[in-house]
Amino acid sequence: MHKPTLHKCDGRKLLLYSRRPIAPDIEAPSAEQSGTPPNPYLRWHPLRGEWIAYADHRQNRIFLPPVEYNPLAVNIDPTHPTEVPTGDYDVAVFDNLFPTLTITAHDAPEAIVATAPGRGVCEVVVFTQDQQATLGSLPLWHLELLIEVWADRYRELGILPDVQYVMPFENRGVEVGVTLPHPHGQVYAYPFVPPVPARELQQQQAYFAEHSRGLLADLISAELTDGRRVIHANDTMLAFVPVCARYSYEVWIAPRRPAASLADLNTHERGDFARALKTVLLKYDGLWSKPFPYVMVFHQAPTDGLPHSEAHLHVEFYPPYRMPGRLKYLAGSELGAGVFTADTLPELKAKELRAVKVSIE
Amino acid sequence: MHKPTLHKCDGRKLLLYSRRPIAPDIEAPSAEQSGTPPNPYLRWHPLRGEWIAYADHRQNRIFLPPVEYNPLAVNIDPTHPTEVPTGDYDVAVFDNLFPTLTITAHDAPEAIVATAPGRGVCEVVVFTQDQQATLGSLPLWHLELLIEVWADRYRELGILPDVQYVMPFENRGVEVGVTLPHPHGQVYAYPFVPPVPARELQQQQAYFAEHSRGLLADLISAELTDGRRVIHANDTMLAFVPVCARYSYEVWIAPRRPAASLADLNTHERGDFARALKTVLLKYDGLWSKPFPYVMVFHQAPTDGLPHSEAHLHVEFYPPYRMPGRLKYLAGSELGAGVFTADTLPELKAKELRAVKVSIE
Numbered sequence: 004m005h006k007p008t009l010h011k012c013d014g015r016k017l018l019l020y021s022r023r024p025i026a027p028d029i030e031a032p033s034a035e036q037s038g039t040p041p042n043p044y045l046r047w048h049p050l051r052g053e054w055i056a057y058a059d060h061r062q063n064r065i066f067l068p069p070v071e072y073n074p075l076a077v078n079i080d081p082t083h084p085t086e087v088p089t090g091d092y093d094v095a096v097f098d099n100l101f102p103t104l105t106i107t108a109h110d111a112p113e114a115i116v117a118t119a120p121g122r123g124v125c126e127v128v129v130f131t132q133d134q135q136a137t138l139g140s141l142p143l144w145h146l147e148l149l150i151e152v153w154a155d156r157y158r159e160l161g162i163l164p165d166v167q168y169v170m171p172f173e174n175r176g177v178e179v180g181v182t183l184p185h186p187h188g189q190v191y192a193y194p195f196v197p198p199v200p201a202r203e204l205q206q207q208q209a210y211f212a213e214h215s216r217g218l219l220a221d222l223i224s225a226e227l228t229d230g231r232r233v234i235h236a237n238d239t240m241l242a243f244v245p246v247c248a249r250y251s252y253e254v255w256i257a258p259r260r261p262a263a264s265l266a267d268l269n270t271h272e273r274g275d276f277a278r279a280l281k282t283v284l285l286k287y288d289g290l291w292s293k294p295f296p297y298v299m300v301f302h303q304a305p306t307d308g309l310p311h312s313e314a315h316l317h318v319e320f321y322p323p324y325r326m327p328g329r330l331k332y333l334a335g336s337e338l339g340a341g342v343f344t345a346d347t348l349p350e351l352k353a354k355e356l357r358a359v360k361v362s363i364e
Numbered sequence: 365m366h367k368p369t370l371h372k373c374d375g376r377k378l379l380l381y382s383r384r385p386i387a388p389d390i391e392a393p394s395a396e397q398s399g400t401p402p403n404p405y406l407r408w409h410p411l412r413g414e415w416i417a418y419a420d421h422r423q424n425r426i427f428l429p430p431v432e433y434n435p436l437a438v439n440i441d442p443t444h445p446t447e448v449p450t451g452d453y454d455v456a457v458f459d460n461l462f463p464t465l466t467i468t469a470h471d472a473p474e475a476i477v478a479t480a481p482g483r484g485v486c487e488v489v490v491f492t493q494d495q496q497a498t499l500g501s502l503p504l505w506h507l508e509l510l511i512e513v514w515a516d517r518y519r520e521l522g523i524l525p526d527v528q529y530v531m532p533f534e535n536r537g538v539e540v541g542v543t544l545p546h547p548h549g550q551v552y553a554y555p556f557v558p559p560v561p562a563r564e565l566q567q568q569q570a571y572f573a574e575h576s577r578g579l580l581a582d583l584i585s586a587e588l589t590d591g592r593r594v595i596h597a598n599d600t601m602l603a604f605v606p607v608c609a610r611y612s613y614e615v616w617i618a619p620r621r622p623a624a625s626l627a628d629l630n631t632h633e634r635g636d637f638a639r640a641l642k643t644v645l646l647k648y649d650g651l652w653s654k655p656f657p658y659v660m661v662f663h664q665a666p667t668d669g670l671p672h673s674e675a676h677l678h679v680e681f682y683p684p685y686r687m688p689g690r691l692k693y694l695a696g697s698e699l700g701a702g703v704f705t706a707d708t709l710p711e712l713k714a715k716e717l718r719a720v721k722v723s724i725e
Contacts, residue, residue: 053702332540339661
């Protein structure tokens with residue numbers, strides 16, 4: 004994998020990735036010549052026991068360029084610079100212009116609760132130069148490269164002293180708030196282990212202590228034996244609607260062995276992971292013959308310097324639709340109590356996804 | 365307070381509330397002659413360590429009556445029965461036709477994770493007979509009655525052996541998924557202490573153990589001293605944008621003393637609470653001169669038979685808008701990590717709400 008590191012004139016980093024050598028003379032464009040660098044910060048929520056990130060410079064996001072202007076497209080017109088250059092590469096990663104967390108954050112203003120600088124990293128991952136592509140339409144070799152890119156970000160951001168947790172994710176579709184249709188995802192590197200993975204790891208740790216086996220590994224075995232919710236199984240990977248799905252079309256993809264992170268996968272596993280990922284994505288889009296919105300998140304071992312033998316890499320998809328045209332709204336019970344109310348059984352939704360035929364060369 | 369208990373022909377309960385005596389001959393209508401009673405159940409989510417409620421009969425909800433037919437209106441046309449009768453009363457409460465939890469739930473089907481009957485209560489609270497009213501437009505005496513109704517539900521549902529937590533809430537606006545515009549809320553009575561209040565109580569308990577004072581009581585004192593985020597203060601109640609707001613226009617209302625539940629409020633406090641509630645609601649609607657959507661939830665002491673000296677009643681409002689026409693989407697960071705990213709500072713949003721003039725006789 005080739006990976007030159009470039010710098011934008013405002014100091015932000017740009018990384019290009021390819022299997023082929025990348026020309027050394029590519030220059031990093033910048034969509035905006037911003038003034039003062041952002042300085043986000045955190046406030047402690049004493050009742051919930053969690054940090055809230057405040058980044059008021061992000062309000063600027065509303066001044067979006069016209070829809071025909073795509074800041075994630077390759078830069079052709081120098082008078083309207085985009086974020087990524089022309090050239091022969093496959094994936095680009097750069098520091099978000101409107102980050103929720105930055106490595107240079109400093110001097111959090113005091114408040115009546117604890118505060119801290121919003122130190123961390125927010126990167127944009129441009130999946131491909133092809134504006135018409137989707138994550139699921141990318142060929143397997145491209146998805147395998149992307150998995151290596153995510154693993155590279157896990158390693159490189161994870162060793163930063165301020166970073167304890169690296170989470171790649173993709174928000175897809177206007178239904179989950181996406182404003183740029185160009186296929187892209189993000190990586191957030193947090194200065195703490197965030198509440199959701201922290202809770203999962205706590206559960207996994209307790210299970211491991213009691214059974215000397217992994218919680219997710221045992222769940223995967225049980226899902227395989229049950230079989231009704233399996234969407235795709237290959238040598239090393241399983242994609243399934245979990246028995247405890249909160250969203251109607253929730254799917255998880257995980258290695259069958261308890262690999263702790265993306266960086267732990269070998270070449271064979273990356274190939275299997277790419278195939279499982281593509282299968283799920285094509286089934287999603289095939290279900291109603293239209294682009295299927297979702298939030299896709301990666302949960303893996305923290306990079307906090309502690310051992311995490313309980314961790315088990317997995318991807319969770321949260322699709323907002325519960326049936327064609329009907330969104331699942333998070334309201335009183337979900338937001339106020341934390342209790343998900345599901346109108347559909349995971350077995351039935353898995354059956355629908357299983358029935359969608361996909362062909363991968 | 366007068367409160368006759370009626371029964372619908374399908375067995376569901378209907379309660380009417382008024383300060384005035386209610387005629388004894390009122391009969392309970394039923395919007396639908398349903399067949400088999402619903403039998404929701406719970407599955408354990410081992411990774412998150414929480415229960416998920418499955419109620420597949422709720423899919424029927426999609427067969428909604430035409431918009432001109434309002435099942436929460438008083439029943440005038442006997443050929444199209446609604447859920448509430450005509451008569452001289454102010455508030456009606458009845459068992460939800462599509463409950464996520466019912467007291468008669470039994471025999472949860474087995475799965476590869478733990479399951480349990482979805483035992484509990486889901487009630488609909490019709491705030492008023494006036495279809496054009498809103499919670500904020502109701503006169504103070506009516507809001508005071510409603511607070512007594514919520515307290516009554518807390519007491520009556522809380523003593524059921526299966527109920528450990530009673531949560532009144534209101535989802536308001538199509539933006540949070542509401543399909544019936546008639547002013548109404550809901551009460552969910554859970555067979556366990558749900559994750560969000562459980563977490564809050566855990567934090568409050570730890571604080572109490574360390575400081576011998578209440579976490580929320582201390583936060584309220586600090587908010588009062590700081591002053592910048594106070595929306596309304598009276599003798600016994602405080603309404604404020606919390607210093608750690610997750611939603612742009614998040615507001616909490618709480619008694620200044622650590623009352624554990626709605627049932628603990630005295631007449632004077634109910635009056636003050638009604639005034640604080642009406643003030644916040646009128647400011648919300650006045651902000652952009654249009655109905656302001658929100659999810660409103662009550663957090664109070666569990667009814668699990670244990671002492672909860674750490675509990676402190678409070679209402680939390682989660683409004684989905686971060687500016688006019690722009691929703692805050694919960695996506696990768698919020699759903700996948702549990703980290704809220706706020707684009708706006710609580711001080712500025714509080715300033716906007718403080719500037720909205722409201723007059724309450």
